[in-house]
Amino acid sequence: MARYRDSSCKLCRRENLKLYLKGDRCYGDKCGFERHAYAPGQHGQRRGGKVSDYRVQLREKQKVKRIYGLLEKQFRGYYYRADRQKGVTGTNLLTLLESRLDNIVYRMGFAASRNQARQLVRHNHFTVNDKKVNIPSYLVRPGDEIAVKEKSKKAPQVVEAIETVVRRGIPDWIEVDKEKFKGTLKALPNREDLTMPIQEQLIVELYSK
Numbered sequence: 001m002a003r004y005r006d007s008s009c010k011l012c013r014r015e016n017l018k019l020y021l022k023g024d025r026c027y028g029d030k031c032g033f034e035r036h037a038y039a040p041g042q043h044g045q046r047r048g049g050k051v052s053d054y055r056v057q058l059r060e061k062q063k064v065k066r067i068y069g070l071l072e073k074q075f076r077g078y079y080y081r082a083d084r085q086k087g088v089t090g091t092n093l094l095t096l097l098e099s100r101l102d103n104i105v106y107r108m109g110f111a112a113s114r115n116q117a118r119q120l121v122r123h124n125h126f127t128v129n130d131k132k133v134n135i136p137s138y139l140v141r142p143g144d145e146i147a148v149k150e151k152s153k154k155a156p157q158v159v160e161a162i163e164t165v166v167r168r169g170i171p172d173w174i175e176v177d178k179e180k181f182k183g184t185l186k187a188l189p190n191r192e193d194l195t196m197p198i199q200e201q202l203i204v205e206l207y208s209k
Helices: 008-015 023-027 053-068 072-084 089-098 101-108 114-122 156-167 200-207
Strands: 126-128 145-148 174-177 182-185
Touching: 053 072, 053 089, 053 200, 072 089, 072 200, 089 101, 089 200, 101 114, 101 126, 101 145, 101 174, 101 182, 114 156
Parallel strands: none
Antiparallel strands: 126 145, 145 182, 174 182
């Protein structure tokens, strides 16, 4: 599968927003976005001028894709699924993305970033309701219990992530027992629970054309 292999900091600079793609490093002095808060490329500091509606919509879509680490085909699939559900399409889309197992693992503090969470899930470090699940896109449901496998509780990535999760906090719609290395999705998040500056309606407008 295709993967982005360039600098993660370039993505934050392109979207003019800190996306926290590198975990705890994003909170320190070495954050690339803090040091170079302008678009990447030769003309990054000189870009400006008139911005079209399409460009605004496209940048919003790209930003959300990059936050959750998805490719276009995957992201479009989530949009169509959200559009078929009852309710507001944009809110449905964000709820689906937040329900991904890799995102829940990140939210619980068992990984420093969503990218690291994706790798840990693929390498069989977690169970869902006592069953092995190694699919990052697995959709977690309210009441599901996610736990670190016994042999993985001493993994350096997991231990370090748990120690530093206090920087970003654990959302109220998730319950975590750090001592037992497990957590539960209490409920799906409401729109107001998602604090990232996302304008999901722009994405709906883009795909609705």
